[in-house]
Amino acid sequence: MKSIQYIGSASLAWLASFGRGGLFLFQVMFHKPKSLSSVFSLLFKQIYSVGVLSLVIIIVSGLFIGMVLALQGYTILAQFGSEQAVGQLLALTLLRELGPVVTALLFAGRACSALTAEIGLMKATEQLSSLEMMGVDPYRRIIAPRFIAGLICLPILSIVFSAVGILGGEFVAVGWLGIHGGSFWSLMQQSVFFSTDVVNGIIKAFCFAIATTWIAVFQGYECEPTSEGIGRATTRTVVLGSLSILALDFILTAAMFGDF
Amino acid sequence: MRSKQLELFVGLFVVLGFISLAYLAIQVSGLRTIGNNNTYQIQARFDDIGGLTERAKVSVAGVTVGEVDNIVLDKELYMALVTVNIHSDVTTIPTDSAAAILTNGLLGEKYIGISIGAEEEYLKNGDELYDTQSALVLENLISQFLFESTSGDNE
Numbered sequence: 001m002k003s004i005q006y007i008g009s010a011s012l013a014w015l016a017s018f019g020r021g022g023l024f025l026f027q028v029m030f031h032k033p034k035s036l037s038s039v040f041s042l043l044f045k046q047i048y049s050v051g052v053l054s055l056v057i058i059i060v061s062g063l064f065i066g067m068v069l070a071l072q073g074y075t076i077l078a079q080f081g082s083e084q085a086v087g088q089l090l091a092l093t094l095l096r097e098l099g100p101v102v103t104a105l106l107f108a109g110r111a112c113s114a115l116t117a118e119i120g121l122m123k124a125t126e127q128l129s130s131l132e133m134m135g136v137d138p139y140r141r142i143i144a145p146r147f148i149a150g151l152i153c154l155p156i157l158s159i160v161f162s163a164v165g166i167l168g169g170e171f172v173a174v175g176w177l178g179i180h181g182g183s184f185w186s187l188m189q190q191s192v193f194f195s196t197d198v199v200n201g202i203i204k205a206f207c208f209a210i211a212t213t214w215i216a217v218f219q220g221y222e223c224e225p226t227s228e229g230i231g232r233a234t235t236r237t238v239v240l241g242s243l244s245i246l247a248l249d250f251i252l253t254a255a256m257f258g259d260f
Numbered sequence: 261m262r263s264k265q266l267e268l269f270v271g272l273f274v275v276l277g278f279i280s281l282a283y284l285a286i287q288v289s290g291l292r293t294i295g296n297n298n299t300y301q302i303q304a305r306f307d308d309i310g311g312l313t314e315r316a317k318v319s320v321a322g323v324t325v326g327e328v329d330n331i332v333l334d335k336e337l338y339m340a341l342v343t344v345n346i347h348s349d350v351t352t353i354p355t356d357s358a359a360a361i362l363t364n365g366l367l368g369e370k371y372i373g374i375s376i377g378a379e380e381e382y383l384k385n386g387d388e389l390y391d392t393q394s395a396l397v398l399e400n401l402i403s404q405f406l407f408e409s410t411s412g413d414n415e
Binding site: 041044045047048051052055091095153155156157159160162163164166185188189190192193194197198 | 263266267269270272273274276277279280281283284285287288289290
């Protein structure tokens, strides 16, 4: 009897956190800013810390993933004598899958964990409540700029990731393995379509951005105001963020590229 | 000063994003839809199109002059009715030209090759190519070969 009651209370708490998360997102999105210039200066600061500082890890990992893909693709395709198709393989995997997904996973680990810890610490040191006491809305001043910065940065980072990955793959395939550059590019251009492949990748990145950044700011805002609580909230951000990225990726891929 | 530097970095970040997007658009996907809008349509009926798909290329003497627009089944003749967009600067395809479905390399994609006829009149929008040659289906070829070799044994 007790265990069934426990299951009931746990699922109710789970549903309630979903509801609170939804209300939270609504409040973040529909709070009108007082003046546009103050919003922009807050937003710039967040884009700098969320986007610009993530650029190094994105570029380096994009370069290596592109190079590894070209190398692996070459060894398999060379068995069928069609090693020129490496360009096609590289561009399609990066644009459709790896670009958005790996960028979002790195983003969840690099930027979203920092967002949670930052907001959690603000809550633990009672900065959020003192802001409220001064008549400053914490949603408007703290949460909204971080959320919107995440929405702007992740798609840009994913585009940069794909471009750098293709450059790295081209370096390995054409420069090192000696595939003919013309056929590499022409096969790639024949099979990649801007309106489907590139744009769908950007849409995916945008959906992942909504999910991970929402989880990050909500976990920070909801966390227990102790040092342990901040640690747990940060872990939850990375775990839940990564899981929701992978699950969303399956749904989006089925909707975009599946034939039903 | 601090804020100016910040804005500079953010600006560079956004510019980098746009450069990457332009790179993906131009170099990687080759954005061919622009500039090819002026086309005219011709049609051809094939017995069997094999693996021909929409947007497959159409070539004359190996040069791409257009692409396949759509493929439907002609319900009366049970043939595949293929509509093809030809670039409007290629105006001199004779009316008695022949269309064949060919394969690019051993495992490559299917495309339509047009071999030029001798007629003085040229194809216009909505015309049809009557001289067509179907795709080579490997299974048919193999069964034909087997059938011929066994019938040879009987003689």
